[in-house]
Structure formats: structure tokens, C-alpha cells
Amino acid sequence: MKPFDEMLAQANGVRAPYETLKKWLDTQDPAKLAQKARDAEGVFRKTGITFAVYGDEEAAERLIPFDIIPRIISGHEWRRLSQGIEQRVVALNTFLDDIYHRQEIVRAGRIPKELIANNEAFLPEMIGVKPAGNVYTHVIGVDLVRTAENQFYVLEDNARTPSGVSYMLENRETMMQLFPELFHRVKVLPVETYPKLLRQSLAAVAPEGCKTSPTIAVLTPGIYNSAYFEHAFLADQMGVELVEGSDLKVINGRVAMRTTQGYQSIDVLYRRVDDAWLDPLTFKPESTLGVAGIMDVYRAGNITIANAPGTGISDDKAIYSYMPEIIEFYTGRKAILENVPTWRCSEPSSLKYVLEHLAELVVKEVHGSGGYGMLVGPAASKKELEDFAAKLKANPGNYIAQPTLALSTTPILTEAGLAPRHVDLRPFVLVSDRIRITPGGLTRVALKEGSLVVNSSQGGGTKDTWVLDDYSFQSQSQSQSS
């Protein structure tokens, strides 16, 4: 079946959101566009927007390829998506609160007890802890895919430390530099408020005792981390300190950073260090990336950690398959955004089905991310399928399987002109005193023809994502039809 193309799916031509862009593209000199694409690469390289690929020493710092053709979502489509996202992040936070307190959802028999108790992402240290404002996951990246005009699926909820937002911002910045005239023709909702919103959002969940304007810091594992650029970028854009574990120390019951004038307390820590490395006294003792004793300060309510430790229990791939139930349980309504049908290989009947249909399915590790350790059935060789089946049988609980979705395509610029490639979308959501969703997000695109793997570590690229400003969009199409 031919996948849904977001520009050309319309039987009689171009889909409405892409009309202006398509007309403009048709008038462009291909050689000039190709030059713009090279200019964009130059901008990224100069700025140092790079990411590290683990285990790839040759290219310690690489650029994520950027495609200059924007991906466009109408304001109407966006409204529905953002309602669904909002519902989801409310459910995620309520679920986390419940899981670390009364576990009503388990008592009600809606999700199995073992799923929580035996889950590595569940942190017993968080039981009974009340985070400020009762928010657990403050920054969420909900991965969405589209398969038809009105069919979106949530692929996963990234509720731990989702990354990629700096690319969303830099992609827009670059597009505005390269194609100012396009932004005159098409009214696009802004994304550049994100750092400001992030700061406001973090400030709003400062510990209750914090009277003055809270001191906020971003905690990074350091310059060798693959997302270091983003950590520095966000700290810089928010105007807060970028700290490493070695800068921090617990002094008098507070987490403090070593400044040129002595130690200064921190109220809110936006941490981009995983749970396991956060506190050597509580988690991995060998960790030098975290702060010894921070968990005690946290439990005493003297610092806000965003996202809270232990949020992984809500975006775990095994939990994911229960999201429709979770949403209904806490919001009393059906999920607006659908889940991808998922087989939990821990269940014998599902395992049997998955093994029989391996060549049609996508199989993922429950705790994996970044597209590592995943099998795309239709693209795998016989040998790969056999090897994977063996791994699956050896440890079924470690895997889930999903049908291979016909992800939508959008055009990218190739040497042979425009060509459709598969995409997904990661909108970024901020939760604190209220929910703030930035219109758009990060569109990841599989640059290889036919490929469905969009991860940057596996040869994926990114695009600027435009959410159209509805009013001007409507008036424009009206004036065109009259």
C-alpha cells in the first residue's frame, strides 16, 4: 500500500496546508535550493550543533542532517493533536502520583501488579514522595506518527529526559535565515518562546519554601554527552547556569553549586542525567555525574528535580501498551490519541503470534531507546529474523512488538529533486502550574528511500515543523477560492 503523503495525498493535487509552499517550490531554481541546503549545513557546523554517536570514534561529533523542506501541519490538525497530548500528559502525571502512593490502578486490577513491582524503572525511593506542585514529569516529548488523513498514533511517551528540542529551535532559526520570504507568505506559529516557557514552567514548581525568584540550573553529564549541545543551548537560552555533578554539593540540607564566590543553593534542577546516575548514595555508587545526597534533599522538599526521579515507570514500553486503560482510568474519557496496537511478548499467546509473524512486525526492547536493538521485520534478512527470534525466545519479557505502520511521508530535497520520505513527530510539552505545548515539535525523517527508521543515530535527519496560524490560513484559502 502506498503510504500517506502529507503534501500530495489529495487525489486532485496538493493538500491544503502545503498549497502555498508547493507553489513557491515550483518556482524555485533547483540549483539554488541545493545551494541553500549546503548553506544550512554550514550554519549548523559553524554553530557546533552536533551530537555524538556512542561507539563511533571516527565521528565523535556529527551533524544531524537537516532537510530544508518544511513539514506542515494545519492549525486544525494541531488543535486535535494538542488536546490529545494534553490529555495524555495529565494522565501520565496522575498515574505517577498514584503509582508512588496508593496504587489505586493496581488495586482496581487495571494493570498487573508485577508490571510495576518487577520493573527496573520503578523507584522504591520515590514511594510517598510529594514533588512540588505534584508534578512528576515536567518535560515530555510525545512521539507521534501518522498513517492517514485522520489517523495519528502515539509511538511512545518520553517522560524521562526527552531530547531534541534544541533542534526544533535551531531548525526554525535556520529556516528563517534561509527563506525569509517564505515566512511572509505562510503564517507559521512561533516556537522560539520555548526556552522562556521552560524557565517559567520550572520556576512555577520551585519548592514551597522558596520565597524569592528561584535559582534554576541545568544538570548535564558534560561535554562528552551526546546531547551536550542541547544542554548548553537550553541553559544559555533560559539564562540559567549549566552545572555538572562536580559543581554540586549538599550543604546544610540544600544542593549548592560552587561559584567563584563560594557555594550558592539551587532551587530547581532541570537534570539531563538519568535516574541511575543522579545520586551515588542512593543509586549507582560509582556515579560521578550526580550529587551525593541529592535524594535526601529532594525528599525533604528542598529542591525540585525535573523530571522527577522514577518517571520512567510511565513511559516504559511495557506500560505503554496499557496507556489506553491508564488514560481512561484517570481522565474518565477515552484516549483522544490512539496507541499503536502492541503485543507484549511476556504473554505466551502474544509471543507465539509475534514469532509467527516476525517478518511483518517491528520488535523493540522494553527499555531500549534511540532505535538500538530493534528489529524492523519487513526490512530484515532471513538471518536477522532467525537471530532475533532466538533472542526473543531467550528473554520474551524484554520485548514488545507492533505492526509495521505505513508512516506518512513528506517531501525532502534530494539530488534528484523532491522525493517522499517517512517521518514522525515529537512535540514538546511542559507541565507545571499549567500545560504549555509548543506548536510543532521535532520532525524526524528517514533519509534513506523506503526506510522507516527515523532515529538520528541510525541515519535519520530532521526538518522544521510548521503549524499554520489558522486564521490567516483560512482567510488565505478563502481569498484564493473567491
Add this chain to the structure above:
Amino acid sequence: MLLGRTANGLYWMHRYIERAENMARIVDAGLRMALTKTSDAPEEWSSVVVSAGVAPGFTARHGSVYNADTVSDYLLRDRDNGSSVASCIEVARSNARMVRTALTREAWESVNEAWMTLRVTLEKPIHESDLPPVLDQIKRLTALMRGAFHGTMLRNENFNFARIGTFIERADNTARILDVKYYVLLPSISYVGTNLDNYQWESILRSVSAHRSYRWVYDVEYRPGNIADYLILNGRMPRSLHFCYRNIVDNLGFLADDYGNSPQCQSIAHKTLSTLKGNSISQIFEFGLHEFLSGFIVQNNRLAAEIGETYNFD
């Protein structure tokens, strides 16, 4: 508010940018010396290595083979030499990356671009005939980094720590260059002013890019006393010890004003500056030029350590 680690990063970033530039100058002066007929090229190259402060490492790598290829390779490209231009730019950039939030976009991009450009330039061995344009490129890129920094950075504590790094490094460098060649400046030995002496003297001035400006300040004739005076005591000469210390004292003063204290490091720097202001070159010669310079280098290092201690570098 500034993190101690960030202050440290800004300081070292600028020490390494300064060092990269100094390396280029020293190689440039060596190249020039080796081309003069009167000089003994291997000996010149060997003194270049000593001036750069990397003699033990060089010997371990190249034994006693001193020529344009071995020396320039070791000082410009060798990654095992922590002070080679390639290493300096790598460390400067990695410090810049660490303190990215404390830099303007322009300042960061200039460092990143220098790193990208020099990575290509210094990738393969450089033939002697290609040395001049390569050295020129290094000097131009360091000038760009300095320009971007000066043109765009707020004059706050970040700026002060960066400047302190620059001048601690520069003072160390000028003092070492002089100390390696101190004997050619001593009046008792070089009183006559032979051709060889003239080349030696010019070489010292070239190492700090001062062979032209010297004539504007003093005389067309190179005189050892004047050269020493120029590089040690002249407050207008941007690589002199006096100039470096005036800047260190100024920047430490801004910090002390901002922070409302007067730490020990400030008085150490003051003391050194008063010595530089209060002495004439004949007094220094009387005391012993070598003794003076080696004492200065020790004191300069002590100040650097004290600054790191005072401002919680680590």
C-alpha cells in the same frame, strides 16, 4: 554569579589560545633564524624547542634531530605534545564547549571555526616551504578569536577571568623566551655586537613580534639592554611582563570590586607589578637577568595557583 568551573574554563580557554599563538610566533622566529647564513640551524631549532618549554617531550620523540621538519611538526601538529598548536586549539575548544553558556555566539563560533580550519591544516605533515602560510593562518585565526571575544563579550567577571588567563600565559611565555636566550643579552659577553649577536637579538624580538616596533621605541640599533627593557619593563609593549601584570592587576581589581573583597592573589600580583615598575633594567642586570626571570616564572605560577584557589576553580 559564575561557576568556579566556568571561570576555570574561561581562564584555560584563553591560556591555550594564547599559547597556540605563541607557538606559531616561536616557530616563525626559528624559521627565520635558521635561514640566516651565520647561524647554526640545529642549534637554533634546539633553542626554539627550549623556548617552547617542551624539550623533554621533544627529545623523547625525535632524539636530537633538530630541524625545521621535526621541530615544526612537534610544535604545531603533534598531539602527544600538550602544547602543540593542534593540542592547544583542541583544549581551547573543548573548554569553550564546556563554558558555552558563558560565551557569546560570535566568541564560540570563532573558536569552533578555528578548530575546524586547523584540524584540516594540521592533519598532514607540513613541508618547510608551506610553513609561512600555515603560521600566518594560525596567527590570523587566533586574532579572530580574540577579536570576536573583545567585540562581543560583556565586560563582566567572565571577561576578567579570560583576560587573566591570557596574561598569565603571555607573561610566562615572554619570560621563558628571554630566559632561554638571557646569555646573549648579557653586556659582558655580547658587548661587541657582532652580526651573530644581531641575529640572536632580532630573533628574540621576532618571537614576540616586536622586531619592528622596537625601532619606533628605541633605535635602529639592537642593544641588549634596550631589548630586555622592552620585553620586561616597557608598559606600552603588549607582550612585556609589565604590560601583562598591569592587565592582571586591573582584572583582579575588577573582580575584587565586584565581589567586595581583597584576596591574597591581588596583593601577590600587586607586588610583582611594583617590582616591574620600580626597577630599571640596569638594576635587573645587576641582580642577574637569569635569576630575575626564573624568579618571575616561579612567582607567576604561584599567582596562577592562588587565583584558582581563591575563585574555586576546582
